[in-house]
Amino acid sequence: MEIFRAMEEYGTQQLVFCYDRTSGLRAIVAVHDTTLGPALGGCRMWPYRSEEEAVIDALRLSQGMTWKNAAMGLPLGGGKTVVLGDPAKDKSEALWRALGAFIDRMGGVYITAEDVGTTPEDMEQVAQSTRYVAGLNLRSGDPSPATAYGVYQGMRAALEVAFGEPSVAGRHVVVQGLGHVGLALTERLIREGAAVTVTDIYPDRLRPHVDRLGLGVIGPDDVYDADADVFAPCALGGVLNADTIRRLRVRAVCGAANNQLATAEDAERLRQRGIFYAPDFVVNGGGVIHVAEEFGIGGFSENRAMMKIARIYDQVLAVADLAAREDITTHEAALRLAERRLRDLGHLLRLEVRSRRAWT
């Protein structure tokens, strides 16, 4: 593959191939865009079948982080690290410390965090070699409750658009995937008086919670046919496609999963069916807001983080407003709002350097 052609396609500034002979580390750090500040994005470890697959994943995920961080109003650009390897077999302290050394020598242009295939313990080891790690246990810790709170606020906005009333009380929500975020979201919905039906490809995940919380259960293949008010994808990406959208019997989609749309056209498909889609990278931004608070003035504050996350409600309403006014999909509207911010601030040439200093 042609690296530069792919970078051009995704609009990526920098792609750093890191190799450490001793530990066997092979990692790619993608710095997609630093217009708004240092590039923040997690570190994924995955047994990629090819180098090309890893490069594309890094480019795609880092672009998503630029959109998310811009949409959240954060002083952060978008980045991502992918480590080529099997999380079950290839981890070692030497590997994480080597990765930390590579991140450290980027001097704060990129800040990493936990992601798919990595754990808080791995990030503690990365932090032995660099301060540019966010989300450590001793600081902001697990971002899942924060992400779930943001999705909840986004869902209130989605209900406001769909029904003219934001309350979840009495509404029926279908949650796909009862991982950390899906479970925290479900607990909050129940607490606020909603009826929740859940599904998960691992039935073990459902068992401890169904009776305790009074949940409905539906099969993984039937989830798209459920008769409900809101569908909340909190597991895999790409679940909104031509087949599933045709089957949906809800008024709104609002969940935590990344890259829910299989293609950009699927946003249009949802619109045509009259289903309000709360863009994933807007509603699942609570985690990154939470982590970014570590670098706020005076250090991390849980209260301040939660206050900022609550604004996702307003952000989804602004997206809905722009989409209605311009007759475009909500996905397109959210992108335009993010891009507008990038454009409005792009002329501040020294911003990157100034932000970077503030982070060190």
Next chain:
Amino acid sequence: MEIFRAMEEYGTQQLVFCYDRTSGLRAIVAVHDTTLGPALGGCRMWPYRSEEEAVIDALRLSQGMTWKNAAMGLPLGGGKTVVLGDPAKDKSEALWRALGAFIDRMGGVYITAEDVGTTPEDMEQVAQSTRYVAGLNLRSGDPSPATAYGVYQGMRAALEVAFGEPSVAGRHVVVQGLGHVGLALTERLIREGAAVTVTDIYPDRLRPHVDRLGLGVIGPDDVYDADADVFAPCALGGVLNADTIRRLRVRAVCGAANNQLATAEDAERLRQRGIFYAPDFVVNGGGVIHVAEEFGIGGFSENRAMMKIARIYDQVLAVADLAAREDITTHEAALRLAERRLRDLGHLLRLEVRSRRAWT
């Protein structure tokens, strides 16, 4: 091509792809090895026919800089930048300032300088965005006379090995290529009493100097057949190959060109013919010693630089000694000395960081 496989082959730590949409910059920064200190190596601009060609060039040249900097005893690792583009058409202030910004965000892990296809003026523009540029006019300036002085000292050692007497007076040297370094070397040899025969594929380069200095002239194709004491390649790489080595009628080879050996076996061919080969990356290290003095205690000192460059005489003798003792080629002996230094210092885990601080 597989990037990680190529990095593994060359032992390269880091390969940074830099893309700037506005200026059209496409550059690859290779950080080969930072065991001894920040990676220093020039910035080459070239209309590569493919991305793969550019990657291989960056990997190969940065590896050569590690060897050279290690052989010179410098507190510097090896790196190189290649800019994809035509030096005659694709340069702009925006392009160089974008490159400077990318180098700056590497935080001093890599330091650039003028190289093939770039000029001191280009580097002045790079320096608008970063302090990690060496060899600027206002500091150490043109390194060619320093490089030539180092080759001269290496040649004295080569004559000591070949004839038991280091003086160039009365010796006959054939200089291939009358560029900046070749000319400075020729002038010094004449001043010290040697007879010099020159060749260049551009006859215009010879014309102003032949009568002035009293030089002999030989055709570019006949240079390998010249009956002389020393052959000094100061132009292209790869000029020492099975064909040319068979034809050589000299007792020693010592010149400024990079990568003079077409393959590692050609060092053995020279040995079998009884021709002493002064390894290129040892004898042409004067330029990098000169530039490194910019970062010495108290700032640049021409005198101190020249004193250090004079030690290339001793370094070539040390190479000759090891080669004789171990019954290996001088190329292999020089590599072993460089690698020994890398190995002996490789356990100083924090050296890189400390060196980096000293450079800022």
